[in-house]
Amino acid sequence: METNKNTHILIQQYLEGELDEKAMHELEKQALDDPFLADAIEGYSATDVPAGTSLSFLQRQLAERIAQQQENKNVFYFTWQRISVAAAGCLLFIAASILFWMKSQPKDGNPAVKEKQVDVNLNAFNDQRMDPHSFSLPSQAVVSHLDLDINVDFTSQIISGKAAWTIDNLSKTDTIVFDTRQLDIQKVTLGDGYEQTSFKLGEETPFLGKSLKVAIKPSTRKVTIWYKTGKAADALQWLNPAQTAGKRYPFLFTQSQAILARTWIPCQDSPGIRFTYNATVSVPPALMALMSAENPEKRSEDGKYHFKQPYAIPSYLMALAVGDIRFKPIDRRTGVYAEPVTLDKAAWEFADMGKMVGAAEKLYGPYQWERYDVLVLPPSFPFGGMENPMLTFATPTVIAGDRSLVSLIAHELAHSWSGNLVTNVTWNDFWLNEGFTTYFERRIVEAVYGKQEAEMQEMLGFDLLKEAVTEIGANNQDTELKGHYEGRDPDEGVSDIPYEKGYAFLKVIEKEVGRARFDAFLKEYFNNHKFRSVSTDEFISYLEEHLAGKEPGLKDKIKLSEWIFKPGIPGNAVQPVSARFNAIDNIVSSWKGKINPAGLKGKITSANELLYFIKALPDNTTSADMALIDKEFGFTSSGNSELQFAWYLLAIRKQYKPAYPRIEEFLIAVGRRKFILPLYQEMVKTGAGKIWAEKIYKKARPNYHPVTFRSVDDLFNKEV
Numbered sequence: 001m002e003t004n005k006n007t008h009i010l011i012q013q014y015l016e017g018e019l020d021e022k023a024m025h026e027l028e029k030q031a032l033d034d035p036f037l038a039d040a041i042e043g044y045s046a047t048d049v050p051a052g053t054s055l056s057f058l059q060r061q062l063a064e065r066i067a068q069q070q071e072n073k074n075v076f077y078f079t080w081q082r083i084s085v086a087a088a089g090c091l092l093f094i095a096a097s098i099l100f101w102m103k104s105q106p107k108d109g110n111p112a113v114k115e116k117q118v119d120v121n122l123n124a125f126n127d128q129r130m131d132p133h134s135f136s137l138p139s140q141a142v143v144s145h146l147d148l149d150i151n152v153d154f155t156s157q158i159i160s161g162k163a164a165w166t167i168d169n170l171s172k173t174d175t176i177v178f179d180t181r182q183l184d185i186q187k188v189t190l191g192d193g194y195e196q197t198s199f200k201l202g203e204e205t206p207f208l209g210k211s212l213k214v215a216i217k218p219s220t221r222k223v224t225i226w227y228k229t230g231k232a233a234d235a236l237q238w239l240n241p242a243q244t245a246g247k248r249y250p251f252l253f254t255q256s257q258a259i260l261a262r263t264w265i266p267c268q269d270s271p272g273i274r275f276t277y278n279a280t281v282s283v284p285p286a287l288m289a290l291m292s293a294e295n296p297e298k299r300s301e302d303g304k305y306h307f308k309q310p311y312a313i314p315s316y317l318m319a320l321a322v323g324d325i326r327f328k329p330i331d332r333r334t335g336v337y338a339e340p341v342t343l344d345k346a347a348w349e350f351a352d353m354g355k356m357v358g359a360a361e362k363l364y365g366p367y368q369w370e371r372y373d374v375l376v377l378p379p380s381f382p383f384g385g386m387e388n389p390m391l392t393f394a395t396p397t398v399i400a401g402d403r404s405l406v407s408l409i410a411h412e413l414a415h416s417w418s419g420n421l422v423t424n425v426t427w428n429d430f431w432l433n434e435g436f437t438t439y440f441e442r443r444i445v446e447a448v449y450g451k452q453e454a455e456m457q458e459m460l461g462f463d464l465l466k467e468a469v470t471e472i473g474a475n476n477q478d479t480e481l482k483g484h485y486e487g488r489d490p491d492e493g494v495s496d497i498p499y500e501k502g503y504a505f506l507k508v509i510e511k512e513v514g515r516a517r518f519d520a521f522l523k524e525y526f527n528n529h530k531f532r533s534v535s536t537d538e539f540i541s542y543l544e545e546h547l548a549g550k551e552p553g554l555k556d557k558i559k560l561s562e563w564i565f566k567p568g569i570p571g572n573a574v575q576p577v578s579a580r581f582n583a584i585d586n587i588v589s590s591w592k593g594k595i596n597p598a599g600l601k602g603k604i605t606s607a608n609e610l611l612y613f614i615k616a617l618p619d620n621t622t623s624a625d626m627a628l629i630d631k632e633f634g635f636t637s638s639g640n641s642e643l644q645f646a647w648y649l650l651a652i653r654k655q656y657k658p659a660y661p662r663i664e665e666f667l668i669a670v671g672r673r674k675f676i677l678p679l680y681q682e683m684v685k686t687g688a689g690k691i692w693a694e695k696i697y698k699k700a701r702p703n704y705h706p707v708t709f710r711s712v713d714d715l716f717n718k719e720v
């Protein structure tokens, strides 16, 4: 939005002394008569990081409201004259009331600002949460920086220490609200002198945990919370040595997305709130600690590590891993961390990472996070990857031995733009993270591995979308892009919809406006919103202004509202085509009912083709047919986790018993939910399968992350 940009530029120029003297005086003179402007200038100087790189959702909202207030008061003579009035009147009252409260506190070094009485009632605003999945009230008091000092104890499996938050008490309120879950809060203090203050934990709410209300003063800038994590903190997975690849040392890793950061750090746990952080982490000296920050390349002798994340990130990107970890560089800004036994394999598998970063930059502008490293975790990691800034966490199931699954790295890397740089403001806007990332991922794959590879992935993705819509229901609101996760755990709402329907929608826009224009638009969108959180509505306004505004009728042509706010797949979806997959379809249909896979190994070669082949097998494929196919391709003993998954799913369905021992091994060794859950779902469909599933699950459950075993528990509970 232009409004924001101009406001921020002017304020930033003022703060950095870049305005000439006349303009500066002009601005200050106006500030003398206008507390709103004074606050706009001061509000930004209060944070230690440059404006524009770290504005939180709230700060932006505030800036907009200030701008709108200025417009109404008509006090601006230059750039801000162009500011448009968009928000409702109540927002003006809110802005006025917040600013009035802000003014009630004298500030050092500020020109004497006349106080203005604003007769507004704050009460209506007091209880308004900006995010249905966070108790915090950032419009009143919001965090801007974290100094974390923690000790990681493997014996008790507890993290303890203190989280010192720098805050902005925007409304000069007497309470700041944090999110906690499964945390033991010991004490809370204010300021650098650690003056003890009172606090109150709210009632336990399913999956949201408890609010932590801390008494503060209007002048409070620092709130320090002393705490311990609970025994079964959901974000933490403590692995015993047997659960690691190396089998010698224990391992710990965190998974904070979507709303689990609050189980290991008391925080304002909303993707709309951003903060920078420094951390000191003490671990057993034999182990190395890594975070979503600037990381060490070597183990420290005393087990103490210092981290710095200079860019403002939301809480779900807080991450920590501790274990017997080594580093291997790939090029000057990319590298791999892994357990020693995995390190060389991982470095070989991910050798193209530098090329990928280069390709991504060429598409959508500079990589903003300095280094891009990948940490390969032990197999129980529940996801494919987690885009923790500067350090992607990845499952070892992408190490296929032939670089065939590295598109996962392209996906996590793409999140460095869509997700980490420009973030969904609530989990209802999740498609803004994942749809854009899926689009970007396939563009990186196309640039590095060619068009045919990207086309195959696109087609597999479109199949996933159709399957998801069939499964969830074409009229079910869970197939709308804009999510409805209020009152639900956002982790449970995860399906292929935000990823693949989001992708399909962006593909429609690309087709309509042409790739060159769409690329320019996306590049500008990322640049314009960097280090900010964005809502679906803001995206729509931006699109209206920068793309649709220049082409009347575009919104209707692309069926924007239908894609975002209606269920199912709109009629104008672009049907992907792949010549290689067509060739496989021809082979399968030529069988005319009698499967004949002999000699196909030389014709169907790449991992995606093999995957498509398994999915394209006719419905009446029998267990005997599978034995023939296995003889040709050896799918049962494959090392490619995607192929294993597709083949094992079919094996369960067709009761192809020779694959059963490998299925059992796979379910015990791997904890990635995307694979695990559907396999159990298929097993419990028959009586014998259910008994088998329960037997395996008993052995496998201790190796799974809570994100995974919770989903599988639900499945078994439903089946009882």
Ligand SMILES: [Zn+2]
Residues within 6 Å of the ligand: 411, 415, 433, 434, 437
């Ligand atoms: Zn993603």
